[in-house]
Amino acid sequence: MKELKNKNIKAGLVSGFIAYFWWGFLPLFFIYVDKVPSMEIFAHRVFWAVPFGAIILLLRKEFTEVKKAFLNTKILFYLILSALMISVNWYLFIVAVHQNQILQASLGYYINPLFHVLVGVVFLKEGLRKNQFIAIVIATIGVFILTINYGKLPLISISLAASFTVYAVIRKKVDIGAMAGLFIETLIIFPFVAIYIFWLMKNGLAVFGINYQPLTLALILAGPFTVIPLVTFAFAARRLRLVTIGMMQFLSPTIHFLIALYFGEPLTKAYISCFICIWIAVGIFVYDAISNNRISTNDEDFL
Numbered sequence: 001m002k003e004l005k006n007k008n009i010k011a012g013l014v015s016g017f018i019a020y021f022w023w024g025f026l027p028l029f030f031i032y033v034d035k036v037p038s039m040e041i042f043a044h045r046v047f048w049a050v051p052f053g054a055i056i057l058l059l060r061k062e063f064t065e066v067k068k069a070f071l072n073t074k075i076l077f078y079l080i081l082s083a084l085m086i087s088v089n090w091y092l093f094i095v096a097v098h099q100n101q102i103l104q105a106s107l108g109y110y111i112n113p114l115f116h117v118l119v120g121v122v123f124l125k126e127g128l129r130k131n132q133f134i135a136i137v138i139a140t141i142g143v144f145i146l147t148i149n150y151g152k153l154p155l156i157s158i159s160l161a162a163s164f165t166v167y168a169v170i171r172k173k174v175d176i177g178a179m180a181g182l183f184i185e186t187l188i189i190f191p192f193v194a195i196y197i198f199w200l201m202k203n204g205l206a207v208f209g210i211n212y213q214p215l216t217l218a219l220i221l222a223g224p225f226t227v228i229p230l231v232t233f234a235f236a237a238r239r240l241r242l243v244t245i246g247m248m249q250f251l252s253p254t255i256h257f258l259i260a261l262y263f264g265e266p267l268t269k270a271y272i273s274c275f276i277c278i279w280i281a282v283g284i285f286v287y288d289a290i291s292n293n294r295i296s297t298n299d300e301d302f303l
Contacts, residue, residue: 012239016248019233022225024255027105029225030097031263033218036207038094040200041222043193044208045090048223050190053183056231065180076184078174083185085167089160090226096156102260103271107146108160109253110278113246113285114139115165123169131288135281142277149270178234182227247286 033041057063069075096105114136120126147153171181200206208216237245257275261267 008239012236013244015232016236016240016245017251019229019236020248020251021255022229022232024252025259026093026225027097027102027256027259029218029222030094033215033222034098036215036219038091038098039196040207041094041219042087042091043196044219045094045222045226046087046186046189046193047197048220049186049226050183050223052223052227053179053186056179056227057183060179062177062180065177066183069176069180069184075174075176078170079176079181079184080188082167082170082174082181083188085163085170086185087189089163089167092156092159092163096160100263100265101156102256102263103265103267104154104156105160106253106256106260107143107154107274107278108157109164109256110250110275110282111139111143111157112161112164113249114281115161116168117285119165119169129288129292131284131291135284135288138277138284139281142274142281145277146270146274149268178230178237179227182230186226246289250282250286 030041057066069079093105096102096108117128117132118136121128143154143157174181176184197206197208201209208219
C-alpha cells in the first residue's frame with residue numbers, strides 16, 4: 001500500500017513538473033510565431049484545442065461529464081463566464097510576449113496567488129493570517145515602486161493576475177473535471193474564433209495557410225500545447241497535496257523571468273526592486289502555507 005502511494009506521489013510530481021515547465025516555456029512558442037498577429041494566434045489556440053480536447057475526452061471516456069454540464073444551466077452559465085476570463089488571460093499573455101513584456105507576465109503570475117488570498121478576504125470573507133497580510137503588503141510595495149518609476153500601473157501584470165484569479169474563483173463554483181471544463185470553455189468560444197479565422201482567410205489576411213507551412217503547423221499545434229499541460233496538471237493535482245502544487249506554481253513565472261532576460265528585456269532598477277519585493281512576499285507566502293498545513297520534514301508527509 002505504501003509502495004503504491006509512493007508511486008502515485010512520484011507520478012504526481014513528474015506530471016506537475018511537466019505542466020509547470022510546459023507553461024513556463026510557453027513564451028518560446030509565441031516568440032516563434034511572433035509574425036502572426038496576437039488575435040490570430042489566440043483564435044487558433046482555441047480552435048485547435050477543441051478537436052484535440054475531444055480526442056482526450058474520448059480516450060478517457062469523460063464525454064458523459066460534458067453532456068451533464070450542458071444539461072445543467074447553472075454549470076453552463078458559470079462556464080460561459082470562465083470561458084470569458086480564460087480568453088482574456090490567454091490573449092493578454094500572447095500580447096505580453098509579442099510586446100516584449102515577458103517580465104510583466106512573470107510578475108503577473110508571481111502575484112496571482114496573493115490575488116487569490118485578497119479575493120478570499122474581500123469577497124468571500126475569509127480570514128487573513130498575519131504572514132499573508134505581510135506578504136500582500138510587501139508585494140503591493142513592489143508594484144508601487146514599479147508604478148512610481150514608470151508613471152503607470154503594470155497593467156499587463158495586474159490584468160493577468162486578476163483575470164486568472166476570477167477564472168479560478170468561478171471554476172471553484174463548478175462541479176466539473178478540469179479537462180471537461182476546458183473542453184466546454186473552448187467549445188463556447190469556438191464559433192467566434194472559427195468565424196474570425198474564416199474571415200481572415202477569405203480576405204487574404206491570414207498567416208495560416210499553404211504559403212506559410214511552418215507557421216501553419218505551429219498554429220495547429222497551439223491546440224495540443226494548450227491541452228497537454230492541463231491534462232498533466234489535473235493528473236498531478238489528484239495525487240499531490242494542495243500546498244505542494246501551490247509551491248510548484250512559482251516555477252512557471254521563474255522560467256518566464258529567465259526567458260525575458262535571455263531575450264534582452266531590460267531589467268531596470270525599478271524591476272529589480274519590484275521583483276525583490278515579490279520574491280520576499282512569495283517566500284513568506286510559501287512559508288505560511290507550509291506552516292499552516294503542519295507539514296512534517298518527512299518527504300511522504302510533505303507531498
